[in-house]
Amino acid sequence: MTCMHCVAAVAKALQKVPGVEAADVSLENEQAVVTGNADTAALLAAIQKEGYEAELL
Numbered sequence: 001m002t003c004m005h006c007v008a009a010v011a012k013a014l015q016k017v018p019g020v021e022a023a024d025v026s027l028e029n030e031q032a033v034v035t036g037n038a039d040t041a042a043l044l045a046a047i048q049k050e051g052y053e054a055e056l057l
Contacts, residue, residue, distance in 0.1 A: 007027045010025045
């Protein structure tokens, strides 16, 4: 991610995943913290669909 538009796109994509209560995306850390009970594969797929790389930490 390189800009606030990227952050907004990733946050919006994550918030659309069923089970997500909140998604906090950090440009500085290039990380997202997701609260809720969402399928991890669905979270990764949502980010990748937006054109970004994703991995679980």
